[in-house]
Amino acid sequence: MNPLKRLFADQGQAIWLDFVARGFVRDGGLARMAADDDIRGVTSNPAIFEKAIAGSDEYDDALTEAQHAPGRTVMELFEGLAIEDIRDAADVLRPVFDETHGDDGYVSLEVSPYLADDTEGTVAEARRLWKEVARENLMVKVPATDAGIPAIRTLIGDGININVTLLFSQAAYEAVANAYLDGLEALAKAGGDVSKVASVASFFVSRIDSAVDKALDRKIAEANDPDEKAALAALQGKVAIANAKLAYRRSKTLFGDGRFAALEAKGARAQRLLWASTGTKNKAYPDTLYVEELIGPNTVNTVPPATLDAFRDHGKVRASLEENVDEAAATLDRLARAGIDLDAITKTLVEEGVDLFKDAADKLLGAVATRRAGVLGPLLNRQELALGSLAGEVEALAETWRAGGTIRRLWAKDASVWTGADEAKWLGWLDIVVREQANLAAYKALAEEVRREGFTDALVLGMGGSSLGPEVLAETFGRQEGMPRLRIVDSTDPAQILRTEQSVELSKTLFIVASKSGSTLEPNVFRDYFLGRLKEIVGPDKAGRHFVAVTDPGSAMEKAAKADGFRGIFYGEPAIGGRFSVLSAFGLVPAAVMGLDLDALLGTAETMMRACGPDVPPEANPGIRLGLALGAAAKAGRDKVTLVADEEIRDFGAWAEQLIAESTGKNGLGLIPVDGEPLGPPEVYGGDRIFVHLQLEGREDDAHDEAFAALEAAGHPVVRLGLALPSDLVQEFVRFEFATAVAGAVIGINPFDQPDVEASKIKTRELTDAYDRDGALPVETPIWSGPGIELYTDPRNADALAKAGATDLAGWLKAHLDRVGEGDYVALLAYLDRDEHNLDRLSATRLAIRDAKRVATCLGFGPRFLHSTGQAYKGGPDSGVFLQITAEPAKDLAIPGRKATFGTVEAAQARGDFGVLSDRGRRALRVHLKGGDVAVGLARLGESVRRALG
Incomplete structure (x- = not known):
């Protein structure tokens, strides 16, 4: 037998x-x-x-x-x-x-x-x-x-x-x-x-x-x-x-x-x-x-x-x-x-x-995740990492995270993944795409009202996370048939406010006032201004019907919205910080108003959320693996995350810029995102870069492919993210939120606070209070004055620059830019109208600096960047050299119910921003354009920068 x-x-x-x-x-x-x-x-x-x-x-x-x-x-x-x-x-x-x-x-x-x-x-x-x-x-x-x-x-x-x-x-x-x-x-x-x-x-x-x-x-x-x-x-x-x-x-x-x-x-x-x-x-x-x-x-x-x-x-x-x-x-x-x-x-x-069974389970789930990704094909955005010298460290981090069950701990909201502070309070974004399903009926009802009543435009009045996410949706998806065109108001510059107002018919415009706390200065003054204008046009009784609010429960904005008779109030989640809020009401209300298919949007995002789930080990988990790569890059000195995207999805960089900078740039550590910098040959870059390329799949003539291949061959770490369609960009919201949280853990900071943002707000408030009291901002004395331009800085920076013995604008700029060293970056901070002409002129200037100095360059428009990269500039690595640019407004705008005008607010914000940079010991210089002709002033500045660079 x-x-x-x-x-x-x-x-x-x-x-x-x-x-x-x-x-x-x-x-x-x-x-x-x-x-x-x-x-x-x-x-x-x-x-x-x-x-x-x-x-x-x-x-x-x-x-x-x-x-x-x-x-x-x-x-x-x-x-x-x-x-x-x-x-x-x-x-x-x-x-x-x-x-x-x-x-x-x-x-x-x-x-x-x-x-x-x-x-x-x-x-x-x-x-x-x-x-x-x-x-x-x-x-x-x-x-x-x-x-x-x-x-x-x-x-x-x-x-x-x-x-x-x-x-x-x-x-x-x-x-x-x-x-x-x-x-x-x-x-x-x-x-x-x-x-x-x-x-x-x-x-x-x-x-x-x-x-x-x-x-x-x-x-x-x-x-x-x-x-x-x-x-x-x-x-x-x-x-x-x-x-x-x-x-x-x-x-x-x-x-x-x-x-x-x-x-x-x-x-x-x-x-x-x-x-x-x-x-x-x-x-x-x-x-x-x-x-x-x-x-x-x-x-x-x-x-x-x-x-x-x-x-x-x-x-x-x-x-x-x-x-x-x-x-x-x-x-x-x-x-x-x-x-x-x-x-x-x-x-x-x-x-x-137990550990062996866990290891086997990790391998098993990794195998299923890999097979799942293969089966989903274009339904899941592609990710390829060519990390060069970072590869070994990323593999070691991945194994540490796998063996320690750190992804499961992250999903379990264990604050010890980071610093053990209050991180657990800010993790509502993890599964928000699932929980928001319960609110879709209300968003769709608003969309139907908007369509039925014939609104032709919608303006989001917000800052930072409340505006950058909706801006990506507006720029990427475009206007939907029969629905309003979505635009963003996130600047106190009088020219930009007026230009936006003139681009719409106010009587047919819906305003989405977005403010998590309800106390942020900019959304409140935007509301005051446009509510005042609507009262003039449609009458006090009907003006409120042109407004909806998106805010956290119990906020000052909620109270104001009720008092002003807003059409509706939609609530964010207190457990989600602004920069992580794009897939909550702060992004979904604008998405609904512009007519997007919310079921498809959330379904697409959920595909990536599941791919980043607690049961997917690091080697098969796109968000975790990208985060480990970014964290390893920061620790290795490659802390300039250079974002490059195809034209149809280019606006994503501004959102990612805020997420990365505000989350990781603190305690003298962090990543500096570089968005909008034109791609160059390998020789213009130092050893402080990691490149991220978002590309639409199937393009034989992608101009970026050859450039990225050259960068990879030169030893630069390169991340390639492939999207089948522009609408798949919503998956990148999810991937980058996970990646940023993970990078924060690797760097060793709390990615959910922003300790240095409040400092600028305090200084701005002090200056606007002084204006309300005295009728003018405190007098400043320039360190140099010339035709149409003045220079300002603090005594410490002034002493450092004076040693160069400069006599003209180019000389002062040369002294400032000569302080740029290897591994530094230069940021142009422009408190101007963010129109196409100003953007082009300043982009040319940043490119000249990059090519001459071989350093990363950033370009931000204030006060928009204050709620974005401003945190990293003040709290992150002390490697920034800053050139702030302000101007006298050609035409100012009054704000109903306030003494300060938009021009005054913008000036106070610029001064407050510069004051904190000075307090943090940063290398900073302010260029003030006089006379109201910004185009002439920027041309003169650009020419002087080129002369300064030799």
Whole structure:
């Protein structure tokens, strides 16, 4: 007879197979083994599923269904596959279950190893799996950890079959057996049928010998006496079997006394010992060792396919389990006398076993995520990282994050991922795309009102996160048929306010006042101005119907909106900071008003959110991996994140610029984003750059491809992000939010505060208060004055510049720019109308500086950048050289209800900004254009900069 069949026929030991795979089950392999080899059960674990899914194409058809459900998590995808396989295997073995009246025919499915230290989580997941598999012959696998044992007691009490895994010590086994008995007693007391419950205790074998043999090798190497060496060597390969035999003796005692007898009278089954880890790991030992030496009645041996084949071929069947039990006890005594603590080893093995299962689960989920990405194809934006010298550090960080479960901790809102401060309060963005589904009806109702009432334009009145996200949507998606054109007001410059006003018909314009706190200066003055204008045009009673507010609950803006009779108030989430708010009401209300398909928008974003989920390990997790790369770049001195995007999606850079700068630039650390700087050849860049390219797929004539290839060849780290359509840009909101949060963790800062932004607000408030009191801003004295231009700075900077002995504008600018060193950046901070002409002139100036100085350059328009890159300029690395540009307004605008005009507010903001730069010891110079002709002043400035650069 086949030796495998003799195990049960002659000795009463069941053989289970430690393997499952879709093709093996569906093609009849398991059924044949059940018939030919008397296989009576199946066990599984993450490592088995990983080999099955990653190592074959058997699951491709099932994974293709992910195309129709891109919002499913990777864990949900895996569980769907696993549950289907477990059900199929259970159905194949159901005849065994029926013939043995529930003694055998079981298939095991493991709870997540990530729950090994979570009793409540283990219980909840085991109950869910039991319900979802819906097979009587399922066994849910639960580890014998300190948290797992009370879970086992609860689950047995629920009437759920349990396979207890990761048992190494006799003491732990006794605790498990008692937990089983406790559970049965609880079930009986509740009126349950204890005869319907089965359990096995998986006692691991070969891993014990592997660990003990290593300890013996060390002892043998240390010993000098040949007899002592021989005695130690004689213990090798003996301890695991001895330990198992003593556990079996203990089992017979535990299930042979009166306590179990009372349960047995009600139909209860004894919990069988199951020998696990029975594949031989030491090639010096017989390949059937852990089967042949552990044969006994009412036990189970679960074997991997290779061991099964070996035993079928040459296995020997005998009643070995109760042979020489006294000698087994003596073996363990000799081990203890040799100074080797078996209890300590088994405790370590449990910890290592949990870690190994977690590692296997990570590999499994990584395989599913990779397959998912392949199946989704263009539905998930592409990411390729060519990191050059950063690659090794990023791989090391990825392994640290994987081994530490840091992604799961991040999703669990564990502030210790960062600094342990208040980070947990600011993580509402993690799954906002799912939770916002509940609010879509209200947004759509507003969109229908806007369409029905014939609004032709919509203006978002906001700053920073409240305006930059909507601006990306407006610029990327464009005007939708039959809906208003969306525009942004985020400047206090009088010329820009007036230009925007003249571009719309106010009586047909809807205003979206967006302010998280409701106390930010700019949205409030925008509201005051345009509400005043609407009152003049449509009357005080109707003006409020042209406004909606987006703000946090209980804010000052909410109160004002109610008082002014706004059409509606939409609430942001207090747990989301402004720069992370684009997929909350702050972005979705403008998106609805401009007529975007919100279901499609959120669905597209959710695809990326799931790809960045807690169950996706770093190597397959796009947001986490990008964040690790950015964090590693910052620590390696490549802290200038140069963003380059194709024309149709170019506006994304301004949003990402704020997110990265305001999140990471603090405590003298951080990343400096560089947006809008034209791409140049490798020789114009220093070693402080990392390049990020957002490109639309399928373009044969992409002008950037060749340039990026050259940068990569020159050793610069390059990140390529590919989008099938411009509308897929919403996925990049998600990717960059994750990446920025992760980069902050790597850098070692809190990415959710902005300590230096408030400083500018305070100084601005002091100046506007002075204006309200005195009717003018405090008088300033220039350090140099010439035709149409004055220069201002603080005494420290003035002293540094005066040493150059400059006599004209170019000389002063040369002295300032000569302070630029390797690894620095130059930022032009323009408090001007952000129109096309001013942008072009200043872009030409920044390019001249970049090419001459070989440094990164930034261009920001105030006060817009104050709520964006301003944080990094003041709180980030002290590597910035700043040239602020202000001008006298050609025409000022009054603000209803306020003494200060827009021109006054802008001037106060510029001075407040410069004051904080000075307080932080930054290298800063202000160029003030007089006379009201900005074009002439910028031309003169540009020419002087070029002269200064030589």
